[in-house]
Amino acid sequence: MSEVKLAAETRTEFGKGASRRIRRAGQVPGVIYGHGADPVHVTLPGHELLLALRTPNVLLALEIEGKKQLAIPKAVQRDAIKGFLEHVDLLLVRSGEKVNVEVFVQTEGDLAPGAYLLEHVLNALPVEAEATHIPESVTVSIEGLEAGASILAKDITLPSGTVLAIDEDAVVLQVLAAQAEEAPAEGEAGEAGSEA
Template sequence: MAEVKLTAEKRTDFGKGAARRIRRQDKVPCVIYGHGADPRHVSVDGHALLMALRTPNVLINLDIDGKSELVIPKAVQREAIRGFLVHVDLLIVKKGEKVTVEIPIHTEGELAPGGNLLEYILSALPVEAEATHIPEGVTISIEGLEAGHTVHAKDIPLPRGTTLAVDGEDAVLQIVAAQTEPVEEEAAEEEAAPAEAAPAAAPEGEGGG
């Protein structure tokens, strides 16, 4: 996986007011934690961090006062409407150690004919991998799968050095039969049946007077 280099500045002001001031400077407030160290509060250039986070579980080489710290994003908070970064938690990692993360699930191929639907049970796959070799995702072939088929976690090929962090029997994807619209039988019968004859008019002079 690619390693991205970013620069962070220490911050000593906290609270909502301080966070808003940081964001007005096009920076993002972040907290660095892990390995038993006290949490450190920093700010990072907003655009650079946003670009880095386009890669899931990106490995960031963070320069803090001339000292490097390897971190991965652990929690990302975004503004609900416009989607800009509000706050990011960064987890310290060391080369060679294992971390538990969620990686994206991709599919390839076409389902069997019939208009069936692909349903995601898990939107991402929890795995354990070396901190500096986290896979960017996994790819599942759905070629020719028919309704009723379920892909379990154990069925997914994983990169070397990566293991599941969920039960292998957990469902990840399933193929659902397409629902057909019910035939309007009553309407069809009405269209097919001859129109009911209208009552004949009584001849003049007959009928109650």
């Protein structure tokens, strides 16, 4: 799991105007909460935060007013058109603490020969893991699977210390038979039109 160090500054200005000023200065407004403490409103370096968030379930080592705290992203708001970060909610965590997160499901291998489609029923798997050891993803072999085959949550090997936070019989992946589109025969199309 990646740990990224960021310097955060507490902020006392709130509202849309203040948030716009923060973003114009290359910063991102955010809130840090958890462990029963009052939420702390902060500004974070925009570019560094954007790079950090490219890693799924990144662990952020924040330095706020000389104190070091660990946090994970809980909610990230982006501009719908331009994609820049508008706001981030961070959850405080401690080493050894368990948290519920979602980890991406990656596949390896090839399906059995033939025209099959692989459906990702779940793109991410809900798990409980130690805050400082959250896996970035889990990998599932689809080698040789045929139409009708399913991979359930319980079939996925999880890293040590990580447990499912979902029904173990939940379908994660399933293999479907590809359906060829059949063009209507010329006679059938003509008959349908003459019946109307």
